[in-house]
Amino acid sequence: MERADAARNRAAILAAATRLISERGIETVSVEDVATAAGVGKGTVFRRFGDKAGLVRAVVDETAASWIQVASLECRTAGEFAGTLFDHVLASLPLVIAVERTTVRSCEGNFRITVERLAELVGSTFRAHTLLAVLRGEHIEFLLAQGMTADEIRAGVISLADTLAAEV
Amino acid sequence: MERADAARNRAAILAAATRLISERGIETVSVEDVATAAGVGKGTVFRRFGDKAGLVRAVVDETAASWIQVASLECRTAGEFAGTLFDHVLASLPLVIAVERTTVRSCEGNFRITVERLAELVGSTFRAHTLLAVLRGEHIEFLLAQGMTADEIRAGVISLADTLAAEV
DNA sequence: GTAGCAACCGGACCGACGGTCCGCTTATCC
DNA sequence: GGATAAGCGGACCGTCGGTCCGGTTGCTAC
Numbered sequence: 001m002e003r004a005d006a007a008r009n010r011a012a013i014l015a016a017a018t019r020l021i022s023e024r025g026i027e028t029v030s031v032e033d034v035a036t037a038a039g040v041g042k043g044t045v046f047r048r049f050g051d052k053a054g055l056v057r058a059v060v061d062e063t064a065a066s067w068i069q070v071a072s073l074e075c076r077t078a079g080e081f082a083g084t085l086f087d088h089v090l091a092s093l094p095l096v097i098a099v100e101r102t103t104v105r106s107c108e109g110n111f112r113i114t115v116e117r118l119a120e121l122v123g124s125t126f127r128a129h130t131l132l133a134v135l136r137g138e139h140i141e142f143l144l145a146q147g148m149t150a151d152e153i154r155a156g157v158i159s160l161a162d163t164l165a166a167e168v
Numbered sequence: 169m170e171r172a173d174a175a176r177n178r179a180a181i182l183a184a185a186t187r188l189i190s191e192r193g194i195e196t197v198s199v200e201d202v203a204t205a206a207g208v209g210k211g212t213v214f215r216r217f218g219d220k221a222g223l224v225r226a227v228v229d230e231t232a233a234s235w236i237q238v239a240s241l242e243c244r245t246a247g248e249f250a251g252t253l254f255d256h257v258l259a260s261l262p263l264v265i266a267v268e269r270t271t272v273r274s275c276e277g278n279f280r281i282t283v284e285r286l287a288e289l290v291g292s293t294f295r296a297h298t299l300l301a302v303l304r305g306e307h308i309e310f311l312l313a314q315g316m317t318a319d320e321i322r323a324g325v326i327s328l329a330d331t332l333a334a335e336v
Numbered sequence: 337g338t339a340g341c342a343a344c345c346g347g348a349c350c351g352a353c354g355g356t357c358c359g360c361t362t363a364t365c366c
Numbered sequence: 367g368g369a370t371a372a373g374c375g376g377a378c379c380g381t382c383g384g385t386c387c388g389g390t391t392g393c394t395a396c
Contacts (some may be wrong), residue, residue, distance in 0.1 A: 001322035003343065003392055030382060037266060043348030046384060126324035133301045142273050143297060153320050163335060171363055171372060198353060209375030214355060 010048055012038040017059050018095070026056065026098035039048070053102040060099045064092055068110045076120040082161035085135050096137035110127050124166040131161055172218075180206040181213055185227050186263070194224065194266035228267045232260055236278045244298070246289040250329035253303050254322050259319040264305035290332040299329055 002010075009082065016038035020029045031052050035042045049055040067088045075081035089096050108116065118128035134157055143153050170178075184206035188197045199220050203210045217223040235256045243249035257264050275283065286296035301307065302325060311321050 001393090005392065006344065008355075009345085031384085032382075035346090042383095043385080043387095044344080080267075081339055104280070105306075107314060116367065124324075125314075126311070126316070126321070127328070129307070129314075129327060130298070130302050133307050134298050137303070138273075139297070139301050143294070146275060146293075146297075148294070153294070156292075156298075160295070160298060163331060167331060169364095173363070174373065177374085199355085200353075202376090210354095211356080211375050212373080215373075220354065 001108060004088055006048075009040050013040060013045055013048060013055070014059055014062055017055055021056070021059065021098050022094045025094050026101055031055065044066075056095075056098045056102045060092075063086060063095060068114050072110075072114050072117040074115055075121075078118070078161035078165035079158045080134065081118060081121060082131060082157045083154060083156050086140075086157050088155075089135055089137055089140060093137055093141060097141060099105070100137055123167065124162065127164045131157075131164065134160060176327060177206070177208050177212055178216055181208060181223070182227055182230055185223055185229060188229065188267050189224070190260075190262045193262050194269055199223065200204050224266045224270045228260075231263060232256060237284050240278075240282050240285040243289075246286070246329035246333035247326045249286060249289060250299060250303065250325045251322060254308075254325050257303055257308060258318055258322075261305055265309060268305055283302060290329065291335065295332045299325075299332065302328060321325055 017029075017034045021035060031045055034055070034159060035045045038045075039050050041148060045055060048060055068085070071081055071088070075084055098164045115125065115128050115132070118131060119125045122128055122131065140153060144150070147157075181202060185197075185202045187204060195300060199213055199336065200210050201253060202223070203213045206213075217226055226272070239249055239252045239256070243252055277325060283296050286299060287293045290296055292318070308321060312318070316324075
């Protein structure tokens with residue numbers, strides 16, 4: 001059982017981290033910044049989340065844990081899947097980029113489900129990873145920086161997914 | 169005019185950096201490690217290359233500057249281009265990953281030429297970036313870690329390039 | 337209510353790293 | 367061989383992720 005003050009601090013830390021990362025990007029947010037903004041000591045953050053990567057993961061798990069799985073299960077075509085994923089990534093861009101930069105990419109949990117479902121839809125694991133590479137936060141941020149609009153990127157992603165799926 | 173000792177040190181630093189990064193990956197190589205391995209002081213490295221990213225860029229420029237441009241100019245199909253690029257990336261994986269991780273992705277120099285040429289071959293800038301996203305060192309490393317063989321990945325990349333080009 | 341306990345807190349502390357600075361060295365030119 | 371500027375190197379700095387431990391506080395049993 002988690003003590004009441006601990007639960008309060010956990011919530012405050014997650015809220016502060018979410019806000020700071022969204023505002024400034026992970027690169028310029030230190031763990032101490034988060035602790036200060038949450039009104040707790042640095043040690044408390046590390047006790048709760050292990051390390052910086054754990055904190056970021058917890059933030060993303062909270063705000064975005066479910067939609068990947070939901071998208072995996074509900075979407076019936078690759079294009080639909082890609083569009084849904086794109087919308088979610090775009091909505092939480094700094095958070096997605098933060099988790100990409102702080103954790104080693106792995107094939108566990110939700111991600112595994114996503115890949116398998118996507119591989120089904122586009123016909124091969126390689127193509128599934130291709131689509132996910134294009135849906136990475138950093139890639140989308142880069143395309144935006146190049147002057148493409150979100151709508152153009154969205155259309156491109158969906159068209160790519162459909163093309164890949166059509167080839168099966 | 170560069171003094172003789174400066175030139176000697178520059179070469180020693182580049183050689184040491186290339187070796188260390190290739191062996192251990194950029195994450196576990198500090199600038200001081202490079203300086204020590206090259207038999208010079210840390211200050212010398214920073215004087216020569218500005219910062220860590222500059223050092224990495226110099227290393228890659230030396231070993232891999234030309235092939236991107238060569239590939240851009242010589243390859244006549246998207247598949248050929250993709251295969252050539254893949255071979256070079258695979259041959260210098262740790263170096264490519266190092267530059268990806270230390271410099272902000274931008275659209276200047278060789279990279280710009282590559283994108284434009286590739287966009288010609290596959291019919292759109294978006295698709296060109298898609299191909300380049302799949303050819304990133306980190307992505308290839310990830311696929312290898314998932315158990316795919318280099319041949320499988322190579323075939324996938326070429327097939328993807330051809331598919332994208334066919335849609336024009 | 338209160339006493340005791342374990343969980344919890346926070347900030348001082350540590351080691352590593354990127355980057356700067358400046359007094360000394362040395363290649364180069366005349 | 368002497369003057370000069372380019373070059374050198376390592377001590378030093380600020381920051382950051384992560385650890386540690388003495389003091390505090392919420393919980394529970396009586």
